Amino acid sequence: GQQVMQIPQYQHVQEGEDFTTYCNSSTTLSNIQWYKQRPGGHPVFLIQLVKSGEVKKQKRLTFQFGEAKKNSSLHITATQTTDVGTYFCAGDSGAGSYQLTFGKGTKLSVIP
């Protein structure tokens, strides 16, 4: 079945440093989604990427979808303590599937 690998599992950064998490799928994706889960909270949708090579920005967050639609990344510029949480990617294989395949997430800690 489809697998989505996400690295790193943990990342500790000093406030102001940049952060990147990477996501790789074993199969070509129809689209990829990113979610953020704050400590003690539930996952919240951030963005969806659909097109090959797509790049989207949300303030300090930059999301990329690979040309082959099998990998994606989330980059945060100048991290802040409010960025703390676990970031999940989730791949949609399309083809009528009702399921997203989630990566295991990257837990980000920001040291003030």
Next chain:
Amino acid sequence: SQTIHQWPATLVQPVGSPLSLECTVEGTSNPNLYWYRQAAGRGLQLLFYSVGIGQISSEVPQNLSASRPQDRQFILSSKKLLLSDSGFYLCAWSGGGTGANVLTFGAGSRLTVL
């Protein structure tokens, strides 16, 4: 606007006791509904999903079951809980129709089995 409610928020249950978690969605019709489990510090495991009343697809064989008695109601149950059932249970919905869509999660139910 659409909202999703999930309860109870927290529960502590003895091994062998039954379980019932409930989830309701408001402001939409014919949603796709999902139950996920998240073990401590781990990723999201899809347990069940439903595309319509009475239609349940199970992703992981276990002692849990799900039911959808009404269009916007999704229930997760167990007759006898195991220690390994402890975790954070998340209900989610997405727009109806074919294909996986953006998920909106409920606040979650944190279950501890002792």
